[in-house]
Amino acid sequence: MRKIKVHIADDHQLLIDGIEAVLSSEENIEVVGSSLNGEDVLNWFASNEADILILDINMPKIDGIAVLQSFLKNGIQQKVIVLSSYDDTKLIKEVLKIGASGFLAKKCAGEHIVEAINDVYCDKQYFSESIKDKLLSTFTNNLSSIDEIPKGSSFFSSLTPRETDVLKLICKQFNSKEISIALHISTNTVETHRKNLINKLKVKNVVGLAIYAMKNNIV
Amino acid sequence: MRKIKVHIADDHQLLIDGIEAVLSSEENIEVVGSSLNGEDVLNWFASNEADILILDINMPKIDGIAVLQSFLKNGIQQKVIVLSSYDDTKLIKEVLKIGASGFLAKKCAGEHIVEAINDVYCDKQYFSESIKDKLLSTFTNNLSSIDEIPKGSSFFSSLTPRETDVLKLICKQFNSKEISIALHISTNTVETHRKNLINKLKVKNVVGLAIYAMKNNIV
DNA sequence: TTGCTTCTAACGGTTTCTGGTGATGCAAAA
């Protein structure tokens, strides 16, 4: 019997080992590789292949979103099950748009990952229960959810290096003046970056920035 | 042979199942229970016992710190290995003070959890490598680290219900006026709570609050 | 009863952030 080849990407080695141990009891599934960050994923897939990639969103260096975008850009048809701590509707819509086939919340049970792998391997989509509920309520509750969908193409992974510098220092609780000193630029510039960040990430204030940074492992 | 009884507490079922799968191949270790939040942990230990508790810090309802404090308060001598995504020196010192025997970063490998369990069962302490480095550098670098140690008793889990309400809304990017409307109190009161939060958690501004809330699963 | 904590509220002042707009130089891409 041909086994389903799976690659696991997550920044927590413990979770990788755990999933691998869960899958080891499945006869038709084989873990052929793993990565601790997005860069490693791209490198691995440059010279290897797997039927399914289990991909965490929050990873250092290159995050899960950027990995998906890279696949899309290079025309790579990779089946991907996205793994995330947060079952955020925005995020789910985003990853589906850019090519994910399934979405699994980390709070779900280990057996579901087996289901997910089998379903996605058979060209089906897979969502964990909690996420199904969330998606449904989005459509049933009201139509304002449409506003939630980002207007531009992708709003993740779109920060310039400098913006990332500023964001990191914001998360260190620096104010604009302190940031300007740290980066050797004027406070006016810092404030421009700050405003651009807020617009780009569609948040209301620094709190939104900090939360974005945490969720995306920028800090 | 007597097996080491282990209870696992983490808000991600997937991680619990993963660790359980990793441990299943160990002959001398037996998983006797698991919990998805701190409340369940306390309930479980009220009528059951385990040799070792593997305890995640970031859990909803009652977090890992509060669980440890509860053990301490009730004179329960429970061996605990703390699990955390963040290898923050402050946090490590804190949990050691309130009775943890080991500290494991989630980014460490699955095999280390086996080592940790065996070590702690034999009354030894266990720290993952990355954490050892961090702890060492704290003592070698400079003495200013002493300032890092919280002056009061415990600075975690010390928020009043109302402060938690305000913090949650701050994390929703509400400003003081919006919070005052949501909670039916005056903006002055909101700002008092905000100041108290900043003082209590020893952060500089709302960004610090948001990051604290994220790390402690308040949002 | 007394002391402690929590929640509530207020005042005055300073600092910082946010929004809007505009502009320049540079480098890479189309």
Next chain:
DNA sequence: TTTTGCATCACCAGAAACCGTTAGAAGCAA
């Protein structure tokens, strides 16, 4: 070569946050 994106800087006005301090009411516990 023109365009586009990025980083830089500036000015202004209003909004919001931050700081220090004080204080009454309610409830709980020693």
